[in-house]
Amino acid sequence: MADKLTPRSENFSEWYNQLVLKAELADYAPVRGCMVVRPYGWALWENIKEALDKRFKETGHVNAAFPLFIPMSFLEKEKQHVEGFSPELAVVTHGGGKDLEEPLVVRPTSETIIGYMYSKWIKSYRDLPVLINQWGNVVRWELRTRMFLRTLEFYWQEGHTAHATEEEAREETLRMLDVYADFAINEAAVPVIKGIKSESEKFAGAVMSTTIEAMMGDTKALQSGTSHFLGQNFAKAFDIQYLDENNTLQYAWTTSWxxxxxxxxxIIMTHGDDQGLILPPRLAPIQVVIVPIFRKEAEKAAVMEAVDRVHAELKAAGVRVKVDDRDNVTPGFKFNDWELRGVPLRVEIGPKDVQKNSVALARRDMPGRAGKSFVPQEGIAATVQQMLDTIHDNLLARATAFRDSHIFDPQDYAELQETLKEGWAFSWWCGSAECEAKVKEDTKATTRCIPFEQPEGSGKCIVCGREAQQKVYFARAY
RNA sequence: CGGGGUGUGGCGCAGUUGGCAGCGCACCGCGUUUGGGACGCGGGGGUCGUCGGUUCAAGUCCGACCACCCCGACCA
Known part of the structure; x- marks a missing residue:
């Protein structure tokens, strides 16, 4: 169950694969490219859902559920959309033992079917805005898959909104990107950069795509959430029209995120280390694990009494806490086991602690002796909660420092190529697709985003040397 | 789809010249252990990826197929 993990520094990719399996987040399914999300992984996802859902509700959104199957013809209504998605569609051609009249696409995303429904529901400016989110699964027939990062089927949330004006829809797009960034930073301790996708990187059918980009432990970039301004593209394709105050028929403006x-x-690739997973405290399914330690039966009663008391106290304070009372493995094994699983804080209670009315605390973000401290049982709940916050802050600070120390400002094209082997480049870019394509061909790195935060003035494009008005992040990406 | 690799108890693997299918881990039982991955003894578990061929005899040789993993072109 818990034999040695390949060190992260030795082989990042192998480390990741082993970690997902050993930490019991997920397992390979019998179908290529599909995964089973195991209870521990799903519990993590449930906490992610909860943190996001709360934010969606606070910003006025409601949840609904749209069907998994979409008529093939719907996908074809928006030109860019079908071009972008057709290579990766799963299509159902049979049902109930018969050929279907029209093939059904297993949704790769739901803009089309939701657009169709919105056209039925939206008649007047009084019906707007429509702010709906859906939690569900989608299928994209990817060629190359990796657990969580790219699987044929994945779970997500997709928000779809319709607005009376362009301005309002653009505001919504940015508002939800802010929600993602707030979630990433304050719940997951994953630092992200907000920005706009280039034309070649944007969502099929969008006018503008925005993204939060995070740097993984191997310095590759991961698009961690996206929010799209769809203009009137889908409104026109699906005839989402409303009568405005002047009794004039208008197309709605839509977004999706x-x-x-x-x-x-x-989360795995931002925080994990050679010992295994490190879960951010606010999302961890188990925030604190208590490991009882005793030699003889005589010690057991006193130790367990303290364990039960601390357990009850933490639970009452709302801490997600688990007692590891397995009697077939040693405490040493348990330490390693829970470190592998990324539990942020461990409480050890043994005979010495019973004597001194103390417990040993071991924080996951600081392995070994450095992360151990001995604290009184008195006021344990407050101590633990404070420690969980400290761990969150440390994880965020550490990840931010790592990222910032791997973002470079190369001075010429040769230097850019070198830079992209060991980090990101933040460079002036003229905006042309040719320059972007050249970098991709030479380095495999793509533009990740044009960040909202831009320096003053202008510069020369790192590729072609022409005048450039904006800086962009180049990076190898997942 | 191109390149590489692997299919043998749950997992990781060994299996020589074709001749009784093995080892480690995990699992079950008992006992001793328990503050950083415990140990002893005793157990259970395999139509060797599939199909076909060669042979007295195939995990092993030959052919075909299938699956999965890794590396590339596309992507949340």
Whole structure:
């Protein structure tokens, strides 16, 4: 169950794969490219869902559920959309033992079917805005798959909104990107950069795509959430029209935004170390594990009394806590086991602690002796909660420092190529697709985003040397 | 779809010249252990990826197929 994990520094990719399996987040399914999300992984996803859902509700959104099957013809109504998605569609041609009249696409995303419904529901400016989110699964027939990062089927949330004006829809797009960034930073301790996708990187059918980009432990970039301004593209394709105050027929303006189980990959690759997973305290399914330690039966009663008392106290304070009372493995084994699983804080209670009315605390973000401290049982709940916050802050600070120390400002194209082997480049870019394509061809790195935060002035494009008005992040990406 | 690799108890693997299918881990039982991955003894578990061929005899040789993993072109 818990034999040695390949060190992260030795082989990042192998480390990731082993970790997902050993920490029991997920397992391979009998179908290529599909995964089973195991209870521990799903509990993590449930906490992600909860944190996001709360934010969606606070910003006025409601949940609904749209069907898994979409008529093939719907996908074809928006030109860019069908071009973008047709290579990766799963199509159902049979049902109930018969050929279907029209093939059904297993949704790769739901803009089309939701657009169709919105055209039925929206008649007047009084019906707007429509702010609906859906939690569900989608299928994209990817060629190359990896657990959580890219699987044929994945779980996500997709928000779909319709507005009376362009301005309002653009505001919504940015508002939800802010929600994602707030979630990533304050719940997952994953630092992200907000920005706009280039034309070649944007969502099929969008006018503008925005993204939060995070740097993984191997310095590759991961798009961790996206929010799209769809203009009137889908409104025109699906005839989403309303009468305005002046009794004039207008097309609505729509947005969509999504964050998927891929984010679990972001958490793993941002925080994990050679010992295994490190889960951010606010999302961890188990925030604190209590390991009882005793030699003889005589010691057991006193130790367990203290364990039960601390357990009850933490539970009452709302801490997600588990007592590891397995009697077939040693405490040493348990330490390693829970470290592998990324539990942020461990409480050890043994005979010495019973004597001194103390417990040993071991924080996961600081392995070994450095992360151990001995604290009184008195006021344990407050101590633990404070420690969980400290761990969150430390994880965020550490990840931010790592990222910032791997973002470079190359001075010429040769330097850019070198830079992209060991981090990101933040460079002036003229905006042309040719320059973007050249970098991709030479380095495999793509533009990740044009960040909202831009320096003053202008510069020369790192590729072609022409005048450039904006800086962009180049990086190898997942 | 191109390149590489692997299919043998749950997992990781060994299996020589074709001749009784093995080892480690995990699992079950008992006992001793328990503050950083415990130990002893005793157990259970396999139509060797599939199909076909060669042979007295195939995990092993030959052929075909299938699956999965890794690396590339596309993507949340």
């Amino acid at each position: 999504g964050l998927s189980t891929r984010f679990i990959g972001a």
